[in-house]
Structure formats: C-alpha cells, structure tokens
Amino acid sequence: MADKDDEAEKTILYQSTVGQRLSKVRKPETMFLVYQGRRIPIVSRITIGRDPGNSVVVEDILASRRHAVVQKVQDQYFIEDLASTNGTFVNGKPVPPGKYLRLHPQDIILIGRTELSLQHLQQERT
Numbered sequence: 001m002a003d004k005d006d007e008a009e010k011t012i013l014y015q016s017t018v019g020q021r022l023s024k025v026r027k028p029e030t031m032f033l034v035y036q037g038r039r040i041p042i043v044s045r046i047t048i049g050r051d052p053g054n055s056v057v058v059e060d061i062l063a064s065r066r067h068a069v070v071q072k073v074q075d076q077y078f079i080e081d082l083a084s085t086n087g088t089f090v091n092g093k094p095v096p097p098g099k100y101l102r103l104h105p106q107d108i109i110l111i112g113r114t115e116l117s118l119q120h121l122q123q124e125r126t
Contacts, residue, residue: 030042031072031077031105031118031119032118032119033046033056033070033116033117033118034116034117034118034119035056035058035114035115035116035117036114039119040055040056042070042072042077042118043072044071044072045069045070045071045072046069046070046071047066047068047069048063048067048068048069048070048111048116049063049064049065049066049067049068049082049084049111050063050064050065050067051065051066054066054067056116058111058112058114060111060112060113060114061112062086062111062112062113063084063086063111063112063114064082064084064085064086066082066084067081067082067084067088067111067112068080068081068082068084068088068095068109068111069082070103071100076102077102077103077118078100078101078102078103079095079100079101079103079109080095080098080099080100080101081094081095081096081097081098081099082097083097083098084097084111086112088109088110088111089109089110089111090103090107090108090109090110091107091108092108092110103118104118105118105119106118106119
C-alpha cells in the first residue's frame with residue numbers, strides 16, 4: 001500500500017517549478033447568459049424561447065417558441081434571431097432575422113419583455 005508521502009510526490013505541487021509555471025498559464029474565462037437571477041454558462045450553443053425544449057426557457061408571452069440562439073465560436077459569442085414574431089434586440093437595436101450579431105460582455109438582450117445579459121467571469125486562481 002502506498003504511503004501518503006509517496007502520493008504527494010506524484011502530484012505537481014504549487015511550489016514546484018512545474019507547478020509555478022502551470023499557475024501562470026492563462027485560465028479560460030467563462031461567459032454566462034444571465035437572466036432573472038440565473039446564470040447559464042455558454043459552452044457552445046444555447047437556444048432561447050418559450051418551448052420547454054430550449055436551453056433557456058423564457059416565460060414571456062411576447063417570446064416565440066424558438067426565439068433566438070446564442071452560439072460560441074472560438075472565443076467570440078454571437079446571437080441569431082430565429083425569425084421570431086416580435087424580434088430580438090441587443091442594446092435596443094434589432095438583430096436582423098437569419099443573421100448573426102456579435103455579442104460583448106454587458107450587452108443587454110431583449111426578448112419580449114425579458115432582459116438577458118452576458119457576464120464574463122474569470123475563474124479565480126487558487
């Protein structure tokens with residue numbers, strides 16, 4: 001059976017040379033879609049609408065069943081209106097149906113009467 005000291009030697013300690021170099025590596029930042037007190041991490045693609053099959057279900061009569069999609073492409077985020085009845089707005093400007101619009105942290109998305117925003121959070125270093 002392995003001793004605890006042996007197990008510690010198998011890991012990369014923060015104080016070791018390798019551990020110090022790894023701690024300086026840029027850690028990924030996570031972008032969240034924030035609405036009604038909820039935070040949803042944007043990993044690849046999030047669908048938004050009234051239909052329960054969406055990633056984000058918006059209980060708003062002015063939202064379409066399949067209203068919009070937010071998609072991550074490399075390190076950038078885009079929104080597309082899915083030909084919704086009442087449109088999708090970013091910072092008060094309409095998103096053209098069928099076209100992608102690049103999103104930035106703190107953009108305000110309006111779907112019906114529901115406001116959503118992007119929040120960029122950097123993971124804390126330990």
